[in-house]
Amino acid sequence: MNSKNLNSEIKGAIVNILMGIFGVLAYLYGKEKGIKGAESLTVLAVAVMLIGISILTLFISPYLKKHPLKSIGRVNKDDEMLVALRQKASHRAFHVTLIILFALVMLTATGIINLNINPCYILFGILVLMYSLDIICITIYSNKSMN
Amino acid sequence: MKNKLKLLRENLGFTQDQLATLVDVSRQTIISLEREKYDPSIQLAFKLSKIFSCTIEDIFIFKEES
Numbered sequence: 001m002n003s004k005n006l007n008s009e010i011k012g013a014i015v016n017i018l019m020g021i022f023g024v025l026a027y028l029y030g031k032e033k034g035i036k037g038a039e040s041l042t043v044l045a046v047a048v049m050l051i052g053i054s055i056l057t058l059f060i061s062p063y064l065k066k067h068p069l070k071s072i073g074r075v076n077k078d079d080e081m082l083v084a085l086r087q088k089a090s091h092r093a094f095h096v097t098l099i100i101l102f103a104l105v106m107l108t109a110t111g112i113i114n115l116n117i118n119p120c121y122i123l124f125g126i127l128v129l130m131y132s133l134d135i136i137c138i139t140i141y142s143n144k145s146m147n
Numbered sequence: 148m149k150n151k152l153k154l155l156r157e158n159l160g161f162t163q164d165q166l167a168t169l170v171d172v173s174r175q176t177i178i179s180l181e182r183e184k185y186d187p188s189i190q191l192a193f194k195l196s197k198i199f200s201c202t203i204e205d206i207f208i209f210k211e212e213s
Contacts, residue, residue: 079172080188081179145179 016054023047089137149208170194
């Protein structure tokens with residue numbers, strides 16, 4: 001199958017499923033080595049969630065294409081403007097996350113804040129922050145293009 | 148870029164939704180085009196010129212940025 005024929009939701013879902021499978025494999029490998037911490041369970045939970053949501057996306061996406069949700073921030077019909085809008089939003093979300101990270105690194109390095117958190121939770125936090133910013137940026141740009 | 152999309156669409160009696168379906172984009176894209184918030188790709192411009200049976204220059208007015 002030519003990947004050009006797939007829309008961005010399906011491509012994203014396939015990537016997420018692969019990430020989920022990688023997470024499950026990492027958990028199983030860790031378990032075999034005797035690692036059973038809360039972090040390891042978090043990885044499993046996130047991996048299973050990724051696989052679950054992605055499978056749902058694969059089933060729901062064709063339905064949403066026929067019946068697009070109108071009052072939702074995330075646009076679900078692929079066309080050139082919306083793809084450009086999403087790319088712009090992702091770019092902005094990435095930059096804002098980087099700025100926040102730089103600020104966090106500087107504050108931590110200078111001892112102004114003391115982060116006694118496991119690095120894996122910080123990484124999860126960064127991911128959640130980036131996705132949230134992405135959705136916020138999509139909503140802002142989407143509204144901007146209409147008004 | 149300025150355009151006469153709204154005028155041409157109304158002359159043909161199309162709704163934004165109908166035009167969007169004809170050129171295979173979302174209604175949001177048609178709204179943005181009409182409000183001159185988005186410049187279309189060359190492919191979309193050709194599709195629109197075909198629908199309105201005119202040239203691209205008849206729909207879009209190119210103005211060089213100073």
